[in-house]
Amino acid sequence: MTIARALTIAGSDSGGGAGIQADLKTFQELHVFGMSAITAVTAQNTLGVTGIYELPPEAVARQIDAVATDLGVDAAKTGMIANIEIMEVIAEKVREHRIHRLVIDPVMIAKSGHALLKEDARDALKRLLIPLATVITPNLPEAEVLTGMSLSTMEQRKEAAKRLLDMGVHAVVIKGGHTDDEEAVDLFYDGREFRTLSAPRFHTRHTHGTGCTFSAAITAELAKGESLWEAVKTAKAFITEAIRHPLDLGQGHGPTNHWAYRQFK
Numbered sequence: 593m594t595i596a597r598a599l600t601i602a603g604s605d606s607g608g609g610a611g612i613q614a615d616l617k618t619f620q621e622l623h624v625f626g627m628s629a630i631t632a633v634t635a636q637n638t639l640g641v642t643g644i645y646e647l648p649p650e651a652v653a654r655q656i657d658a659v660a661t662d663l664g665v666d667a668a669k670t671g672m673i674a675n676i677e678i679m680e681v682i683a684e685k686v687r688e689h690r691i692h693r694l695v696i697d698p699v700m701i702a703k704s705g706h707a708l709l710k711e712d713a714r715d716a717l718k719r720l721l722i723p724l725a726t727v728i729t730p731n732l733p734e735a736e737v738l739t740g741m742s743l744s745t746m747e748q749r750k751e752a753a754k755r756l757l758d759m760g761v762h763a764v765v766i767k768g769g770h771t772d773d774e775e776a777v778d779l780f781y782d783g784r785e786f787r788t789l790s791a792p793r794f795h796t797r798h799t800h801g802t803g804c805t806f807s808a809a810i811t812a813e814l815a816k817g818e819s820l821w822e823a824v825k826t827a828k829a830f831i832t833e834a835i836r837h838p839l840d841l842g843q844g845h846g847p848t849n850h851w852a853y854r855q856f857k
């Protein structure tokens with residue numbers, strides 16, 4: 593039996609709802625062998641982040657080397673990267689190990705408001721990582737930072753998607769989680785056509801790690817060899833079920849339910 597292998601390069605969330613933990617749970621649910629390269633350890637729960645401990649860039653490099661030279665990587669994703677030095681190492685290793693299916697979730701600020709990427713690293717993201725990516729999955733505030741545009745209308749989001757493609761990425765999904773619209777509508781663009789993915793918006797406080805889970809699901813499907821559009825559609829179904837069936841955990845922004853896609857779809 594061939595086993596699809598996916599690597600997440602991201603931060604650890606001790607609370608288990610976002611970051612590496614969300615990614616590995618998603619990989620497992622989608623029947624992909626999950627591996628990790630940890631960039632930073634966060635002390636975090638549903639109420640917020642109480643500590644961030646960045647790893648030395650060398651430690652990130654060694655983790656990626658260890659995985660890529662032995663087990664192999666069919667697809668990888670990045671999440672929290674923390675700083676420029678770690679970003680440089682990731683870009684170097686992605687090139688060295690010829691990781692061609694790369695999903696970038698440009699994590700900048702946690703839902704609780706804590707910065708997960710140093711501000712001076714935002715430009716480096718455009719310069720170093722975006723040109724290597726198969727797809728980038730910004731939420732609306734992240735897409736605004738990357739393009740310098742205000743994105744309140746769909747027309748503006750389409751223009752922003754074009755600008756992101758001009759930065760060298762093959763495709764983009766601008767996620768619609770951060771609006772008050774009745775539907776959660778994500779915009780997909782691959783340079784050929786615009787497509788939208790819609791789901792009902794659930795009024796819930798359990799949305800911690802939605803973006804991590806969504807990008808991990810895309811990565812898992814790409815690792816299996818699915819086309820990008822099929823991967824994005826499955827990821828949307830996965831995250832929608834994970835939000836629709838919340839777990840009653842924590843006093844703040846709780847995690848999504850990674851079992852839900854398997855149980856209820």
Ligand SMILES: Nc1ncnc2c1ncn2[C@@H]1O[C@H](COP(=O)(O)OP(=O)(O)OP(=O)(O)O)[C@@H](O)[C@H]1O
Nearest residue numbers: 731767768769770776792793794800801802803804
């Ligand atoms: N309340 C909601 N109801 C339904 N779908 C949602 C809701 N919130 C987010 N989504 C969907 O979840 C996915 C992730 O989007 P979101 O904009 O929340 O990402 P994010 O802000 O990067 O997440 P995070 O930073 O929490 O990891 C998208 O497909 C989005 O449409």
Ligand SMILES: Cc1ncc(COP(=O)(O)O)c(N)n1
Nearest residue numbers: 603604610611702703800801
């Ligand atoms: C380690 C890590 N990675 C990513 C997020 C973003 O998730 P959210 O925006 O839901 O807080 C996070 N909080 N922690």
